[in-house]
Amino acid sequence: MKALVHAEINGFEGLAYREINEEQPKAGEVRVALKGAGLNHRDLFTLTRHKNTDPPLIIGSDGAGIVDAIGEGVTNVQVGDSVIINPGLGWKENSDAPPADFEIVGLPFHGTFAEKIVIPAENAVHKPEFLSWEEASVLSLAALTGYRALFTRGKLQAGMKVLIPGIGSGVATFLLQFAKAAGATVYVTSRSKEKCMKALELGADKAFDSNVDWTAELVGEKMDLIIESVGAATFNKSLDQLRPGGTIVTFGASAGDVVEFDLRRFFYGQFNLLGSTMGSGEEYLEMLQFIEKHEIKPIIDRTYHLSEFKEAFERMEKAEQLGKIGFSIV
Incomplete structure (x- = not known):
């Protein structure tokens, strides 16, 4: 079969x-003939974590397709079923943190950037009918990460x-859609005017330039909850916007992973700082129920054929995308 493989260099x-x-x-186990896959920042990091x-290694964590073979003892799906892949391996029930043996599809085990993938049967979940193949293929990792950060944590x-x-x-686009569906007032930032405009179209109550004075933009407003995935470049700006007793949940550090902040101000503010990553199989099913109830679909930036991976990776590395980048496989 054809696949996007990392090796030798x-x-x-x-x-x-x-x-x-x-x-x-x-x-x-089951084997899934993949219709599509989704690109994540994790795939960029995998290129340095996986050594020559x-x-x-076939990389990639998101995907959806049709079951074309099943192993002994599999009862939850049959050959011919349309499924979406939960990329989290070994984390079944919701818990404070993942178990020690938790892994994610695409490293250290083969991933979704291929015509076919073999996964544990429990990770093949029936595809929501209202999602197209393109939408289902890019959903899982980002949506589950956002769901746990917002609701569980x-x-x-x-x-x-x-x-x-x-x-x-x-x-971030899932966070916006999820929070609005849950009845929250949502504020977003971006250095891109285009992305701010798109966020307003998606329901954001206010969108402003990340480079301006946030306090001036949010005059009179303090946040109950801030979801931080940028890192050092924005963490202290976020902390300035938190109400006393408010919460920051962080799951990313794309712009720096070492942060200094005023500890005295932090404890006098009674702030909460929580880490979060991915989510359990239990939360995955809850997330699918949530998106079906609210008819939430991924915001798709662009879709490339898997053979066009260079263009897709370059677009993500430059942070030019708004939403998910997808791969078509068939």
Whole structure:
């Protein structure tokens, strides 16, 4: 089968769209013939984490397709079923943190940037009918990350004020849609005027330039909840906008992972700082129920054929996208 494989050379130069042997499902596993896949920032990081001394690896975490083979003992799906892939491996029930053996599809195990993938049967979930193949293929990792950050960790309730710095990413667009569906007032930032305008179209109550004075833009407003995925470049700006007793949930550090802040101001403010990553299988099913109830669909930036991976990776590396970048496979 054809796949996007990382091998022999560290970094982007080690990627090649080439032939690789397809696998057969073992007991408790299924094989999915993929219709599409979704690109995430994690895929960029994988190119440095997966070393040239490691065995060749098919990268990619998001995907959807049709079950074409099942292993012994599989009962939750049948050959011919349309499924969406939950990329989280080994985290079944919701818990304070993932178990020690938690992994994500695409590293260290083969991922979704291929014509076929073998995964544990429990990670093949029936595709919501209202989603197209293109939409289902890019949904899982970003939507699950956003769902856990907002609801499990952030305890979002209707009427809360929420700030989402850096609205361009796939997770951020889900955060905006989820928070509005839950009845929150949502503020977003971006360095891009175009992305701010798009956020307003998606329902944001206010969108403003990340480079301006946030306090001046939000005069008289303090946030109940801030979802931070940018990192050092915005963390202290976010902290300035938090109400006493408010909460920051962080799951990313694309603009720096080391932050200094005034600890005295933090504890006098009675602030809460929570980390979050991905989510459990239980939360994944809750998230799918939530998007079906509210008919939420991914915001798709562009879709490339898998053989056009260079253009897709370059677009994400330059942060030019608004929403999800997808790959068509068939």
